[in-house]
Amino acid sequence: MTETSTGTPTGTATGTYEVVVVGGGTAGLAAALVLGRARRRTLVVDEGEPRNAPAAHMQGYLTRDGMPPAEFLAEGRREVEGYGVEVVRGRVVDVVRDGSGEFDVTIGSGAGVHARRVIVTTGLADELPPVPGVAERFGRDVLHCPYCHGWEVRDLAFGVLAANPMSVHQALMVGQWSKDVTLFLHTVTEDELSDEDRRRLAAAGVAVVPGEVAELLVTDDRLTGVRLVDGSAYDRSVLFVAPRPVPRTGLLERLGAELRETPFGSYPVLDATGLTSVPGVWAAGNAAGFAEQVVNAASGGYRAAATLNGELLFADLDAAIARGRG
Numbered sequence: 001m002t003e004t005s006t007g008t009p010t011g012t013a014t015g016t017y018e019v020v021v022v023g024g025g026t027a028g029l030a031a032a033l034v035l036g037r038a039r040r041r042t043l044v045v046d047e048g049e050p051r052n053a054p055a056a057h058m059q060g061y062l063t064r065d066g067m068p069p070a071e072f073l074a075e076g077r078r079e080v081e082g083y084g085v086e087v088v089r090g091r092v093v094d095v096v097r098d099g100s101g102e103f104d105v106t107i108g109s110g111a112g113v114h115a116r117r118v119i120v121t122t123g124l125a126d127e128l129p130p131v132p133g134v135a136e137r138f139g140r141d142v143l144h145c146p147y148c149h150g151w152e153v154r155d156l157a158f159g160v161l162a163a164n165p166m167s168v169h170q171a172l173m174v175g176q177w178s179k180d181v182t183l184f185l186h187t188v189t190e191d192e193l194s195d196e197d198r199r200r201l202a203a204a205g206v207a208v209v210p211g212e213v214a215e216l217l218v219t220d221d222r223l224t225g226v227r228l229v230d231g232s233a234y235d236r237s238v239l240f241v242a243p244r245p246v247p248r249t250g251l252l253e254r255l256g257a258e259l260r261e262t263p264f265g266s267y268p269v270l271d272a273t274g275l276t277s278v279p280g281v282w283a284a285g286n287a288a289g290f291a292e293q294v295v296n297a298a299s300g301g302y303r304a305a306a307t308l309n310g311e312l313l314f315a316d317l318d319a320a321i322a323r324g325r326g
Contacts, residue, residue, distance in 0.1 A: 015114070017042060017043045017113060017116070018040045018042065018312060019031075019040055019041075019043070019116065019117045019118070020042075020044075020105050020118050020119075021035075021042065021043065022105075022119070023046060023047070024044045024073070024087060025046075025051075025123055026072075026073075026076070026285060026294045026301065027284035027287075027292070027300050027304075028044055028046070028284075028301060029044065029076035029080055029301070030298040030299075030300075030305070031119050031121065031284065031302065031304055031308075032044050032301075032305070033079060034301075034302055034306055035085065035308075036082075036084055037083050038305075038309045039084075040309060040312070042080075042084075043086045043113060043115075044080070044088070045105075045107055046088070047090065047122075049125070051124060051286060056139070056140075059148055059152070060293065060294070061294050062295075090107045092106065093106050093107070094251070094254065095118055095254070095255055102115065102117075103280065116280070117308050117311075117312065118281045119274075119281075119301070119308065120249075120251055120268075120276075120287050121283070121285045121297075121301060122248035122249070122287045123248055123285055123286040123287055124247045124248055124265070124286045124287070125246045125248065126138075126244070126245060126246075127244040127246055128241060129241055129243075131161065131213050131215065132215040132216065133215055133217075133218060134161070134216065134239075137239075141222065141238050142216070142223065142238075142239045143238060144240065146176065146177055146240070148293075150174065153178075154178060155178050155179075155180075156180070156238050157180045157235060157236050157238070158177075158178045158180060158236065158239075159183075159238065160181065160206075160241075161184050161186055161241045162183060162188040163188075164188060165197070166242070166263070168183070168193065168197045168200070171240075172200055172204050172206065175205070181204070181205070182206070182208075182209055183206050183207065183209065184211075185208065185209065186211075189210075190210050193208075211228045211230055213226055213227070213228055213229075214228055214229040217233060223236065223238065223239060245264045245290050246265065247265045247266060247286070248287060249267065252278075252281070255276075255281060256278060257276040257277050257278045258276070264291075267289055268287070268288060270288055273303055274300055283304075284297065284301045284304045285300060285301065288300060
């Protein structure tokens with residue numbers, strides 16, 4: 001269950017906001033809920049490109065287990081709008097820090113608003129292996145996260161499509177949900193497997209099949225197998241893949257935020273509250289890290305918003321004291 005953002009918010013944003021939240025998924029809406037309840041004038045700009053759009057349901061979120069992501073976000077928007085938060089559909093194309101330490105935010109083709117603070121919750125995109133059938137069935141019977149989908153496909157015949165030697169870890173993990181697991185090495189050679197990999201795969205009962213995968217086999221809109229380039233075919237009901245995550249951190253980069261390199265892409269360096277290296281800019285959700293599930297994204301958005309609200313409060317108090325002295 002990964003961070004979500006979908007739906008059809010409408011409206012036009014104008015003027016100055018205390019906070020602009022870039023991204024209307026779980027992290028962004030959780031932040032907006034805190035800020036709205038704190039009586040902050042808040043704008044959420046949602047581009048509407050959800051990471052988990054292919055998924056019919058989300059799992060693992062207490063009291064919302066099995067809820068369709070679109071319904072989850074629609075309820076989230078309804079809640080935040082009830083506290084006066086504005087939610088608009090659009091793409092933030094630029095954020096520029098002005099001379100006062102605040103921000104000019106450009107939306108879409110040129111509409112601009114001003115923000116005292118910014119929270120970036122733009123998430124990431126999953127780049128799938130270019131195997132025919134994978135993209136078409138992703139989120140149905142081609143899956144990436146056993147915590148998100150393992151229970152729903154338990155005890156079926158699993159395949160794991162290797163993208164790199166780290167796919168061994170995925171093959172071992174999904175074995176908790178099925179004892180019938182086959183690792184298709186695809187573009188990984190047998191020589192790339194370590195002795196420890198081989199021992200663990202054998203101990204877990206995972207079959208290892210060398211050779212490149214040519215396509216998925218589908219019958220009656222249901223995955224039934226995997227065919228290799230040599231023509232051999234293997235019956236499988238579920239295929240796990242490891243997409244290459246592409247963090248949407250372009251705005252943070254333009255702002256000059258420090259990034260850290262990870263095996264899963266470049267993400268902003270954050271403090272414990274989600275504050276980036278740019279004063280006044282926070283990040284949360286999958287824009288902050290690859291493994292942020294919906295529950296983590298909600299927590300991160302909440303934490304960032306609560307910290308930001310306190311910062312604004314004390315900044316205003318200190319400014320009032322300074323004016324009084326003047």
